[in-house]
Amino acid sequence: MDKQDTSDHQASDARPVLEGPDIARVLTRIAHEIVERAKGADDVVLLGIPTRGVFLAQRLAVKLEEITDRRIPVGSLDITMYRDDLRMHPPRALARTEIPGDGIDGRLVVLVDDVLFSGRTIRAALDALNDIGRPRAVQLAVLVDRGHRELPIRADYVGKNLPTSLRETVKVQLAEEDGRDTVLLGVKQT
Amino acid sequence: MQRHLISAADLTRDDAVLILDTAEEMARVADRPIKKLPTLRGRTIVNLFFEDSTRTRISFEAAEKRLSADVINFTAKGSSVSKGESLKDTAQTLEAMGVDAVVIRHGASGAPYRLATSGWIDAAVINAGDGTHQHPTQALLDAFTMRRRLVGRDAGIGQDLSGKRITIVGDILHSRVARSNVDLLHTLGAEVTLVAPPTLVPVGVETWPCEIAYDLDSTLAKSDAVMMLRVQRERMNAAFFPTEREYSRRYGLDGDRMARMPEHAIVMHPGPMVRGMEITAEVADSDRCTVVEQVANGVSIRMAVLYLLLGGAVVDSKNVPAVSPTRIEEK
Amino acid sequence: MSKILIRGAKVLGGEPQDVLIDGSAIEAVGAGLSAEGAEVVDAAGKVLLPGLVDLHTHLREPGREDSETVLTGTRAAASGGYTAVFAMANTFPVADTAGVVEQVYRLGQQHGYCDVQPIGAVTVGLEGRKLAELGAMHESAAGVTVFSDDGKCVDDAVIMRRALEYVKAFGGVVAQHAQEPRLTEGAQMNEGVVSAELGLGGWPAVAEESIIARDVLLAEHVGSRVHICHLSTAGSVEIVRWAKSRGIDVTAEVTPHHLLLTDELVRSYNPVYKVNPPLRTQRDVLALREALADGTIDIVATDHAPHPHEDKDCEWAAAAMGMVGLETALSVVQETMVDTGLLDWAGVAERMSFKPAAIGQARGHGRPVSAGEPANLMLVDTEYRGSVDPAGFASRSRNTPYEGRELPGRVTHTWLRGKATLVDGKLT
Numbered sequence: 001m002d003k004q005d006t007s008d009h010q011a012s013d014a015r016p017v018l019e020g021p022d023i024a025r026v027l028t029r030i031a032h033e034i035v036e037r038a039k040g041a042d043d044v045v046l047l048g049i050p051t052r053g054v055f056l057a058q059r060l061a062v063k064l065e066e067i068t069d070r071r072i073p074v075g076s077l078d079i080t081m082y083r084d085d086l087r088m089h090p091p092r093a094l095a096r097t098e099i100p101g102d103g104i105d106g107r108l109v110v111l112v113d114d115v116l117f118s119g120r121t122i123r124a125a126l127d128a129l130n131d132i133g134r135p136r137a138v139q140l141a142v143l144v145d146r147g148h149r150e151l152p153i154r155a156d157y158v159g160k161n162l163p164t165s166l167r168e169t170v171k172v173q174l175a176e177e178d179g180r181d182t183v184l185l186g187v188k189q190t
Numbered sequence: 191m192q193r194h195l196i197s198a199a200d201l202t203r204d205d206a207v208l209i210l211d212t213a214e215e216m217a218r219v220a221d222r223p224i225k226k227l228p229t230l231r232g233r234t235i236v237n238l239f240f241e242d243s244t245r246t247r248i249s250f251e252a253a254e255k256r257l258s259a260d261v262i263n264f265t266a267k268g269s270s271v272s273k274g275e276s277l278k279d280t281a282q283t284l285e286a287m288g289v290d291a292v293v294i295r296h297g298a299s300g301a302p303y304r305l306a307t308s309g310w311i312d313a314a315v316i317n318a319g320d321g322t323h324q325h326p327t328q329a330l331l332d333a334f335t336m337r338r339r340l341v342g343r344d345a346g347i348g349q350d351l352s353g354k355r356i357t358i359v360g361d362i363l364h365s366r367v368a369r370s371n372v373d374l375l376h377t378l379g380a381e382v383t384l385v386a387p388p389t390l391v392p393v394g395v396e397t398w399p400c401e402i403a404y405d406l407d408s409t410l411a412k413s414d415a416v417m418m419l420r421v422q423r424e425r426m427n428a429a430f431f432p433t434e435r436e437y438s439r440r441y442g443l444d445g446d447r448m449a450r451m452p453e454h455a456i457v458m459h460p461g462p463m464v465r466g467m468e469i470t471a472e473v474a475d476s477d478r479c480t481v482v483e484q485v486a487n488g489v490s491i492r493m494a495v496l497y498l499l500l501g502g503a504v505v506d507s508k509n510v511p512a513v514s515p516t517r518i519e520e521k
Numbered sequence: 522m523s524k525i526l527i528r529g530a531k532v533l534g535g536e537p538q539d540v541l542i543d544g545s546a547i548e549a550v551g552a553g554l555s556a557e558g559a560e561v562v563d564a565a566g567k568v569l570l571p572g573l574v575d576l577h578t579h580l581r582e583p584g585r586e587d588s589e590t591v592l593t594g595t596r597a598a599a600s601g602g603y604t605a606v607f608a609m610a611n612t613f614p615v616a617d618t619a620g621v622v623e624q625v626y627r628l629g630q631q632h633g634y635c636d637v638q639p640i641g642a643v644t645v646g647l648e649g650r651k652l653a654e655l656g657a658m659h660e661s662a663a664g665v666t667v668f669s670d671d672g673k674c675v676d677d678a679v680i681m682r683r684a685l686e687y688v689k690a691f692g693g694v695v696a697q698h699a700q701e702p703r704l705t706e707g708a709q710m711n712e713g714v715v716s717a718e719l720g721l722g723g724w725p726a727v728a729e730e731s732i733i734a735r736d737v738l739l740a741e742h743v744g745s746r747v748h749i750c751h752l753s754t755a756g757s758v759e760i761v762r763w764a765k766s767r768g769i770d771v772t773a774e775v776t777p778h779h780l781l782l783t784d785e786l787v788r789s790y791n792p793v794y795k796v797n798p799p800l801r802t803q804r805d806v807l808a809l810r811e812a813l814a815d816g817t818i819d820i821v822a823t824d825h826a827p828h829p830h831e832d833k834d835c836e837w838a839a840a841a842m843g844m845v846g847l848e849t850a851l852s853v854v855q856e857t858m859v860d861t862g863l864l865d866w867a868g869v870a871e872r873m874s875f876k877p878a879a880i881g882q883a884r885g886h887g888r889p890v891s892a893g894e895p896a897n898l899m900l901v902d903t904e905y906r907g908s909v910d911p912a913g914f915a916s917r918s919r920n921t922p923y924e925g926r927e928l929p930g931r932v933t934h935t936w937l938r939g940k941a942t943l944v945d946g947k948l949t
Binding site for chain 3: 307321
């Protein structure tokens with residue numbers, strides 16, 4: 001289920017594939033695509049997947065509000081307890097699930113995450129959504145799609161398609177969490 | 191945090207805060223239309239109750255079911271235990287059925303510790319109250335209730351109970367709740383005062399990390415929470431105190447005494463309450479009394495404990511922490 | 522019977538000497554002895570003591586042969602260097618009649634590993650109400666001189682007074698298990714800091730001390746002697762010291778485990794540490810050692826209390842109280858008293874052989890190591906250190922608190938009236 005690697009020692013060898021302005025630009029593009037495909041986005045609810053998906057969802061919401069001049073409900077969806085690899089790691093601390101006040105029933109939920117890799121996170125997110133309500137439809141927005149899907153899942157909105165090998169790592173850094181915006185491509189240390 | 195939860199004294203400050211934080215997330219599940227998580231699907235938990243305790247058993251059972259565990263309830267009454275089967279044989283029989291965790295309530299102090307350390311079984315052991323020793327999930331749910339009320343639901347995340355002044359009143363000598371609370375509250379930075387007639391304070395209490403007082407009135411004004419413990423009427427017959435009336439007058443919480451507590455202070459009780467003995471109906475039914483909240487919080491705390499003990503990989507080595515308090519980023 | 526020459530043994534820890542045994546008696550003690558055709562035992566470096574005498578053993582027969590029998594218990598005794606043990610009366614049936622005590626006595630004689638001197642119950646069925654036939658037990662073949670309700674306290678002051686008075690007629694002694702029953706209802710361990718934390722019912726020191734205080738005063742009042750079993754607290758030491766200074770005829774025993782172990786061990790909730798009286802604090806342990814050294818406490822007695830595995834392989838509250846002790850007693854005494862410099866080996870002989878034999882009037886035991894005395898002897902290799910392995914015990918039970926603990930000293934030989942019962946650490 002690993003779609004990114006967080007070990008710090010890899011950052012030194014990693015090279016940026018998206019910088020701050022690139023990230024802002026692709027988020028603007030995705031916001032426009034959402035408005036276009038959702039016919040005005042008047043029933044859109046954005047749910048970010050912790051940690052960095054939440055920040056991306058909040059940034060997308062700001063852009064959507066600029067475009068549509070309406071409040072866009074935004075929340076977070078922690079998928080930890082729906083993961084299929086719980087027994088392969090020590091128990092993880094939980095992150096917050098925050099569903100906007102009006103809920104998700106009958107809405108268009110756009111899941112937002114930073115990197116799409118195996119697809120297992122999204123599978124878990126769909127299960128989690130199922131226990132919370134019944135959206136009209138669910139779509140997926142990701143900053144980076146690095147390929148190597150293990151499940152029949154694809155993103156509706158992609159910031160950047162980044163063909164990678166399994167030896168490579170993709171690390172997204174966002175100002176809210178990491179102090180700067182960048183996407184780094186590195187090589188896995190053995 | 192260890193593989194087992196035997197004593198509140200085994201928890202570090204970070205372990206305890208992690209459990210409280212996790213419980214806060216679990217509590218949100220109770221607000222959803224589907225109050226269930228798939229987290230412990232395929233795990234089997236036995237509730238092994240050698241003592242009657244409907245409320246604790248139901249609370250654990252609710253927590254286990256919300257996490258999708260398979261639940262086996264075993265009560266001693268009418269079972270092979272009443273025919274003389276030993277704790278060891280009972281535990282081994284249950285483990286042979288493929289149990290991942292044993293939630294045990296036992297009248298003998300130390301029985302859960304023995305179960306966890308004697309090599310009889312491999313399953314995780316969770317103490318649901320042993321004799322007059324410990325009741326760690328009760329202490330956790332009490333601390334959770336205090337943090338919510340005295341620090342705040344959201345403001346409390348990541349926080350302990352530093353500086354909070356907690357008064358625990360009643361039969362300290364026979365109380366596993368008091369022992370667990372003293373340990374946990376001290377770990378969480380609270381200042382604890384125990385109030386009881388001297389007959390109901392254990393010899394040897396001087397090493398406990400708390401103050402002892404024999405006078406309730408002098409402690410009320412400086413308490414953020416006052417926890418009343420149940421006092422069994424039978425204690426009267428063993429000369430622990432002369433009469434019910436005298437006990438109530440000296441150590442019972444009534445409206446007048448409650449009025450002397452600070453505005454923000456809460457009244458707690460682990461239940462079941464003996465109205466008219468340690469607490470009057472007026473206090474028990476007031477907004478400041480958290481008894482019902484404590485019950486609801488009990489389910490969240492037990493979900494958190496079960497998740498943190500069973501939600502991850504089984505750690506074979508006894509002393510390797512099963513819970514790392516770091517938030518894991520990769521997904 | 523042929524002759525045995527024990528060569529180069531440090532008799533009572535002194536200079537190496539030879540000891541020649543002829544038949545059942547010591548023929549000579551001295552340097553450079555020789556004897557034609559004698560079997561020679563090389564005892565160089567080892568300490569030779571008179572056969573140890575245990576005033577407080579539970580052999581469990583009749584009634585609890587699943588935990589110990591006279592045979593297995595006396596084999597354990599021989600392994601530990603004992604040549605005489607006093608068997609407590611709390612059997613099933615209780616040893617409160619001449620018939621039961623004679624049976625136990627005869628079983629000991631028949632097996633031949635160690636003399637068994639039965640202790641008679643003070644009261645019928647150990648119930649504390651009615652005196653047992655103390656005179657009849659004394660006059661029986663068993664010749665009972667020590668009476669005790671051990672396991673239970675003779676708590677009724679009038680019954681205790683009468684017993685103390687009555688046994689004067691034939692020079693008997695009452696050995697009191699000092700435990701005020703009301704103060705110890707539901708008691709599980711020493712009452713103090715550890716019990717408060719563990720939530721186990723407390724056994725307060727005062728429950729022992731108040732009975733000892735009462736009984737020494739009773740003994741003084743009626744002019745009897747009294748023996749205090751397994752004294753376990755610093756306060757009890759003070760009371761006995763006071764009583765002796767007053768000239769009261771009181772003797773007292775301490776167990777090996779109370780000289781070494783403390784209630785901190787109970788934190789494990791492992792019932793091998795459950796015993797009555799309970800393990801006390803380090804302060805008590807040090808007071809007991811000092812009292813044993815200065816003679817306030819007269820003797821070491823094992824309170825060897827075998828229990829089957831299932832009675833200890835359970836939760837604390839359900840477990841039986843007691844520890845086996847015959848096979849580790851001398852090692853614990855070496856560890857706590859000799860290696861600490863509190864006692865020399867002559868002092869050990871005094872407290873584990875001469876004095877207990879004198880208190881219990883065990884004929885032929887606790888005698889000096891000199892020509893003409895019965896050859897009740899034992900050899901200990903004091904240089905040895907090893908960890909305790911209960912699998913090697915001769916006792917039927919394994920409930921030792923010392924499993925895996927390294928202790929000094931190993932008993933290699935025991936002779937009962939010239940007959941070897943233990944040779945090179947192996948029972949014959």
